[in-house]
Every structure is written in C-alpha cells, then in structure tokens.
Amino acid sequence: MEDLPDAEIPVSDVPPRYHTGRLPNSKAGDGKPRLLLMGQRRSGKSSISSVVFHKLPPSETLYLETTTRIKKESMHSFMDFQVWDFPGHLDYFDPAFDVDNIFEEIGALIWVIDAQDEYLEAIMRLNTTILNLQHSYPDINVEVFVHKVDGLSEDYKGDTFRDIIQRVQDELSDHGYENAPVSFYQTSIYDHSIFEAFSKVIQKLIPQLPTLEALLDSLCSTCRIEKAYLFDIMSKIYIATDTSPTDIGSYEICSDYIDVVIDVSEIYGWDRPQENGEGENGHSEIVEIGNNDAESLITMERKGNNYLYLREINKYLALICLMGDDSPAEKKAIIDYNVGVFQAALKKVFPRAEGDPLLPEE
Numbered sequence: 001m002e003d004l005p006d007a008e009i010p011v012s013d014v015p016p017r018y019h020t021g022r023l024p025n026s027k028a029g030d031g032k033p034r035l036l037l038m039g040q041r042r043s044g045k046s047s048i049s050s051v052v053f054h055k056l057p058p059s060e061t062l063y064l065e066t067t068t069r070i071k072k073e074s075m076h077s078f079m080d081f082q083v084w085d086f087p088g089h090l091d092y093f094d095p096a097f098d099v100d101n102i103f104e105e106i107g108a109l110i111w112v113i114d115a116q117d118e119y120l121e122a123i124m125r126l127n128t129t130i131l132n133l134q135h136s137y138p139d140i141n142v143e144v145f146v147h148k149v150d151g152l153s154e155d156y157k158g159d160t161f162r163d164i165i166q167r168v169q170d171e172l173s174d175h176g177y178e179n180a181p182v183s184f185y186q187t188s189i190y191d192h193s194i195f196e197a198f199s200k201v202i203q204k205l206i207p208q209l210p211t212l213e214a215l216l217d218s219l220c221s222t223c224r225i226e227k228a229y230l231f232d233i234m235s236k237i238y239i240a241t242d243t244s245p246t247d248i249g250s251y252e253i254c255s256d257y258i259d260v261v262i263d264v265s266e267i268y269g270w271d272r273p274q275e276n277g278e279g280e281n282g283h284s285e286i287v288e289i290g291n292n293d294a295e296s297l298i299t300m301e302r303k304g305n306n307y308l309y310l311r312e313i314n315k316y317l318a319l320i321c322l323m324g325d326d327s328p329a330e331k332k333a334i335i336d337y338n339v340g341v342f343q344a345a346l347k348k349v350f351p352r353a354e355g356d357p358l359l360p361e362e
C-alpha cells in the first residue's frame, strides 16, 4: 500500500465554514453566492438553468414559456447557491430597480448571447452592463456564454466567437477597463459544453480550489491515474479536476458514466438506514454516505481503451478517474486505499464534502 504524499492542507485554528464561495461584494454574508442569468429575450437563459439544474431534456426547452419576472431558485448541493433568471427585456440599471439588491451578493453574472441570432444589440447591452458594474462592483466575474453554437458550422462558430470577444474587449479598452474580469465560453444545451462552462464558473467561487487540485494531483501521481474529476452528482458540474490538461472528451466519458450510475441507483437504490455512530462528544451522529438512494458505490468499468473508477464520496460528490488501459484491476486495492486518504483530506478542507448535518435538506 502506498500513502498519498502530504497534501497541501492549510493549517488553521479557525473551523472551516460550510459555505466558502468568494463573495467579493457580500455585506450580509449569508453564504449563498448568486449566479445571475442575463441576456436578450429567447437567448436561452431559462433553458440553461432547466437543463443543468433540473435535468430537463434539451428538446423540451422548446416549450418553455418566456420569463416575465425574476425567477429565483436556491440550489442545495456541495455548496448552497442561488440562480436568478432575469427576463430578457429588463433594464437593471433603471432607477426603479434596487441595483444594490441585485448585485450585492453576486458570485457571477452569466450573460447569454444567442450566436444563431443577430447579436449586436446583445453586445451593446452587455458592454453597457459591464461598464456600469465597473463603477460599483468591479470584482464581479462576468461570464459570457456564446450560446446555441450547436447550429453553426465549425468555421462560422469560431468567427462568431472571436468577433464577440473582440467587440467586447475593444469597448472595454476604449474605457480603460482592459483587465475587467470577463471570460467567454461557447455553449449549447445539446452537448456537454454547457456543463463544462458552468463547472468553470462555479469553480471560481470555490476558494479551496487550489487545495482540491493539489489533492487530486497527488492522487493521480500516486495511483497513475490519467485524469480525475470531483463531480457534483446531481448537476454533473465538476467542482475540481487535477491540473493535467483537460479535454472535453474525458469530461464527456465521466459525465455519461454519472448518468448511468444515477439511472442504476434510481432502479436498484434503496433507502439506507441512517448509521448511528458515536460522535467525538459522545452524542450519536448521522454519518452520510452515498447519494440519497444508492449505497456508497465503488465501481471499476472498462470503457473502450480506458478503465473508469468511480467512488461516491458522499450524497453530493463523486470522484471519477480515467485510468488508461494498464491492468488497473490489480491496482484496485491501492486505489481504494488512496482514495480513502483523499476522502479524509477532502473532509478537512471542504466540510460540506461529508454532507452537512447542520443544514437540513429541502
């Protein structure tokens, strides 16, 4: 058996808080970062939130009604956050709106642009919004989703993407804001790109990300894992991966495998009795393992040339590793052991990773 090398766990006397997202503008500090979905009418905002957070099949978004008022939803998962879906026509900077109330607690502003439609007006509104925000909330991450790219040819997709970036950056540098925190993604609800983009948006809200990446790097090098992802099971957002180059292909394999696991646990899952263990203070405590329905799961599957290793970390998170093709069956015991070490370290840096008995589920 091999132990993981010492992971970089920050030494601190301060007990970690349950939510740890970066809240640059937070005054109340209720610990729930907001993701604002904004953009023109019919650009795809409600579809994105329904597909990512409610598992709506993409083809059914055709029947979504237009959003007429701000739709606020709370998400409870490995961390709590809120998603606010804005109607396309709203002018947020109209004096009638309480701008502070909208932008005060924000984690990220996601601006959706329909790449299949005329986009100049959308860019104008985006530029105005960023310039307005730069005065009062310069730290807000603006995440631009160049959306519905599924309908475009490869060439046209690339040209559109570059054109949009150029137009936004030109406007920002004309006003002296070259370094505004604005990022761009090509997205579609018809493939994995929307999940990958959301993963990157969410990761920016997790201050322990470098530590999680260091832990995953240690795990990968100790067990000769090609790529490891820590997934939020229900949304299929990955909250961290090791620092080796990521390609969408490995994300797709892992995310499809999560679907299989969810499907299987829906059929064969069972309500586990709550385990009563003795807590440190002598009180019995509930130990959560696995997701809601299934028992804690460890699998090793051969997928084409790769072996996949999956282990539920708790009801929110699963670790999935892509193993390459060199007989990992023999290594399984070592991997199990090291993943156990990883899990223990994760609990220390990310207490929510053990499920959160203090915050009851909805």
Ligand SMILES: Nc1nc2c(ncn2[C@@H]2O[C@H](COP(=O)(O)OP(=O)(O)OP(=O)(O)O)[C@@H](O)[C@H]2O)c(=O)[nH]1
Pocket: 039, 040, 041, 042, 043, 044, 045, 046, 047, 048, 058, 060, 061, 062, 063, 064, 065, 066, 067, 068, 086, 087, 088, 089, 147, 148, 149, 150, 151, 187, 188, 189, 190
């Ligand atoms: N081809 C394609 N169509 C999409 C995609 N995302 C959303 N759509 C379609 O775009 C249309 C508008 O989507 P909505 O989610 O209602 O747009 P919205 O931005 O919420 O619109 P408002 O509520 O009016 O502001 C729907 O018919 C969706 O099916 C995508 O990635 N690709």
